[in-house]
Amino acid sequence: MDNGYQKSVVEALILASPEPLPVRRIAGLIDEMTPSQVGKAVAELNNRYMETGGSYRIRELAGGYQFYILPEFTGFVEELFARRRKMRLTRAALETLAITAYRQPVTKAEIEHIRGVASDGVLHNLLEKKMLAIKGRADTVGRPLQYGTTDEFLKFFGLARLDDLPKMSEIEELIRAVEPQDQVQLNLNPDALDAQMQQKLNVADGTFDPSSRRESENNKEENSAHIENTEAPAISSGEEVSSDNDGEEQSENLIVDMDVTADSTP
Template sequence: MNLEELKPIVEAIVFASEEPISVQRIVQAIEGATPKKVLEAIESLNREYAETGRSFFLKKLAGGYQMVTRPEYGPWVRRVVKASSRPRLSRAALETLAIIAFKQPVSRVEIDFIRGVNSDGVLKSLLERNLIAIAGRADTVGRPLLYKTTQEFLRYFGLNSLDELPRPKEIDELLASGEGATILAEAEGATRGAESEDG
């Protein structure tokens, strides 16, 4: 993979990451990449950002890289971020949301089975944030509650409708490979970036 092919991939990974991401983690995500190539891509991206007067750059921070706003734009960004700041979703919350989004309506027992851990606390948190809602009860023993996503879920992830989610066959493949939460995380990252640019 040449530098011009690598740069947008590195840029997307750093942009989507909620916290500083190490060069090693980036290398692990990109087949054929090396630490040296990734660092070259980061340096090249930062040169392009500076030459074109972009308001952001990739900053080395806490052992990794993160896309940050240039300090001179801080006064405007702070006005928006303070006004629209929202708590980030944990990995467990993203994983649970991915399962609900792809399998809805789905019971807690099914969610727990897929995740391999108890999801009571995560479900409570997602209900409180209005990202999921109770969709009724299952016609099985004990009549467990079923969960579905909400309009707030769509807004939060920048989706127009659930039709933008992958089809059932793709959903099964994503869940089997564990990529469902990754896709939601990328969508959340893209939405956060768009909100920052709106200000």
């Protein structure tokens, strides 16, 4: 089997496969062809497509080879076919997938410890969507189930293998890049503050202002004096003296009566 014919067979197998076709599977279907020769044939096919201006290429995806359409031509294909509804992942699902992808195999307890919330429902949904799979049991008390990502996970995120995941250092650099460089400065102009915010603090705060305390006490004294003048009845000096004299006369009469009563007692 000559080299040109082998490349055509490789092309036909990848084109006919609905899923990424592993290189060892291709080599096993073609006589006298090794996995390294399959990789070389794929590279030569991609060079041919590029030289002829082809609208597609062969790429490595999820441990296998698959045809794909170049981005500049996908718009026409989307008009031809009804757009498939994409799988939607919630924030909880993305968190769970990220933890599992970087720490797999991982147990449910470990996922919940990192997330801080229960993850039963999220794990169940991801298992149904075949984004996660059970990989075994942990060698701990109770032997809990361990979870890991699947080829569906790689295809969904466009990864050839788990090694293509971004490193944690790269993620930290991206986070720093999007963070604002300058701190927001608040305009704390005292003249623009509300009058209540300018009130002096008490002695316990160490910011006691004697002038503000004197002003406050003077205001209180003026208010108290004003209230007393308003509520007190207007009484003349004559009336006050008359009231005092009447009280003294009543006291003297009471004393005299008591003396008379005492003398008349046998």
